[in-house]
Amino acid sequence: MPVDTPHDTLAVDLADPDNFLDGETPWRMFDVLRRSRPVHWNPETDGGGGFWSLTRHADIVAADRDQATFTSEKFVNLEEVDERQAAIRRSMLETDGPRHLALRRILAREFTPRSVAGYATFLRGLTARTLDLALAKGTFDFVKEVAADFPINVLARMLDVPDDDTEQLIDWGNRIIANTDPDYADVLLHSAESERYRDLPFRSPASLEVFEYGRELAARRRGGEGTDLISRLVNETPRDGEPLTERDFDNYFLLLVVAGNETTRHAITHSMRALIDHPEQADRLRADPDLMPTAVEEFLRWSSPVYHFRRTATRDTEVHGTAIREGDKVVLWFASGNRDEAVFTDPHRFDVTRSPNDHITFGKGGPHFCMGAALARLEMRIMFEELLPRLADIRFAGDIRRVRSNFVNGIKEMPVTTTLA
Numbered sequence: 001m002p003v004d005t006p007h008d009t010l011a012v013d014l015a016d017p018d019n020f021l022d023g024e025t026p027w028r029m030f031d032v033l034r035r036s037r038p039v040h041w042n043p044e045t046d047g048g049g050g051f052w053s054l055t056r057h058a059d060i061v062a063a064d065r066d067q068a069t070f071t072s073e074k075f076v077n078l079e080e081v082d083e084r085q086a087a088i089r090r091s092m093l094e095t096d097g098p099r100h101l102a103l104r105r106i107l108a109r110e111f112t113p114r115s116v117a118g119y120a121t122f123l124r125g126l127t128a129r130t131l132d133l134a135l136a137k138g139t140f141d142f143v144k145e146v147a148a149d150f151p152i153n154v155l156a157r158m159l160d161v162p163d164d165d166t167e168q169l170i171d172w173g174n175r176i177i178a179n180t181d182p183d184y185a186d187v188l189l190h191s192a193e194s195e196r197y198r199d200l201p202f203r204s205p206a207s208l209e210v211f212e213y214g215r216e217l218a219a220r221r222r223g224g225e226g227t228d229l230i231s232r233l234v235n236e237t238p239r240d241g242e243p244l245t246e247r248d249f250d251n252y253f254l255l256l257v258v259a260g261n262e263t264t265r266h267a268i269t270h271s272m273r274a275l276i277d278h279p280e281q282a283d284r285l286r287a288d289p290d291l292m293p294t295a296v297e298e299f300l301r302w303s304s305p306v307y308h309f310r311r312t313a314t315r316d317t318e319v320h321g322t323a324i325r326e327g328d329k330v331v332l333w334f335a336s337g338n339r340d341e342a343v344f345t346d347p348h349r350f351d352v353t354r355s356p357n358d359h360i361t362f363g364k365g366g367p368h369f370c371m372g373a374a375l376a377r378l379e380m381r382i383m384f385e386e387l388l389p390r391l392a393d394i395r396f397a398g399d400i401r402r403v404r405s406n407f408v409n410g411i412k413e414m415p416v417t418t419t420l421a
């Protein structure tokens with residue numbers, strides 16, 4: 001039986017996005033929970049009925065793999081969604097069973113390591129251009145000039161959308177997903193006004209614009225020969241034989257736009273920040289570029305850009321002797337699993353040589369394992385392969401500002417000053 005230490009009396013509230021603003025408190029809370037309250041009930045004051053937090057690596061992995069007990073169908077964010085809303089808003093992320101597999105398989109082949117390797121040359125060119133423009137400025141916001149637009153540019157290429165539209169895609173992505181941050185969201189998630197948008201993904205009015213945009217592209221590509229993601233979505237029949245409805249298409253398209261955009265951006269920014277904070281690790285990487293694939297896994301573990309995804313218990317069950325009732329929300333804190341001392345030696349140490357590195361940044365072994373994992377890995381590897389040799393020095397030039405969210409572990413501003421190599 002774990003024993004509470006005085007430190008463990010720390011008040012824990014993982015529902016309040018304000019607790020995530022300093023970038024320190026959540027990690028302390030996770031430490032406490034893993035140590036002494038591995039199945040922890042967290043009340044919610046903003047309209048939700050509360051949730052269970054799973055914070056240990058093994059418990060998260062077990063729940064992630066057991067979709068019969070821990071379903072995604074009742075939605076995967078903390079917001080409670082009724083049956084009607086769920087039916088309207090559901091994408092593959094919120095679908096279990098054969099339909100989930102059928103939806104996933106339409107595009108899964110486009111995201112295998114082998115398929116995404118086909119983008120390496122494009123990515124290297126894009127990275128070089130991005131870095132040359134940014135580094136020429138000397139002092140700049142790393143998020144804005146380097147990390148922000150990079151992932152969506154790749155996706156724009158996969159969707160085959162015109163270059164001129166990428167700015168718009170970026171803006172939509174920001175407004176939709178950071179729905180608890182007043183700097184981004186048009187309508188804050190817990191505001192009274194958000195009730196009007198309860199049938200929209202993330203309760204964001206911006207998603208209507210994304211739907212309209214996606215539908216126009218779909219109409220133009222239906223029946224064509226294109227091999228881009230949109231053409232595949234509109235021209236392929238899922239393996240279960242059930243064609244995509246317009247709503248299926250809307251939600252699939254929107255998922256693609258939001259899923260890999262902010263996440264990869266924050267992974268890159270956190271990794272840069274870690275290398276500035278630990279210059280000896282940057283030196284190791286410069287001295288041994290073959291370390292990069294190993295380092296990327298540590299970048300992913302360290303950055304944990306997604307704090308959590310949620311499941312819902314389909315039946316009464318028990319974890320570590322704690323009763324969880326059918327219908328209870330159960331939150332898998334992937335970020336906490338990535339600091340679990342039972343799996344990682346010295347988990348709060350950033351170590352680009354760490355191996356093995358069994359992080360759960362993309363989930364682990366479950367049906368919803370991130371479909372874009374190979375793409376995110378490739379983007380990060382190429383980014384740092386191109387960045388490090390160009391830099392003689394990089395340091396912070398101002399305060400770091402974080403996204404106000406307990407879902408996305410995001411940095412929205414990170415001023416740096418660089419000296420070219």
Ligand code: HEM
Pocket residue numbers: 072076092093094104155255256259260261263264267304305306309310334361362363367368369370371372373375376
């Ligand atoms: C570092 C960057 C990324 C992180 C940390 C990340 C994280 C995750 C996680 C944790 C899940 C599992 C959701 C769950 O268990 O309910 C997921 C699912 C997903 N991700 Fe990513 N992701 C990243 C990049 C990408 C990229 C580049 C794409 C490409 C568009 C992408 C597309 C998806 C999709 C489509 C799913 C849903 C898979 C399913 O439901 O079967 N992600 N991601």
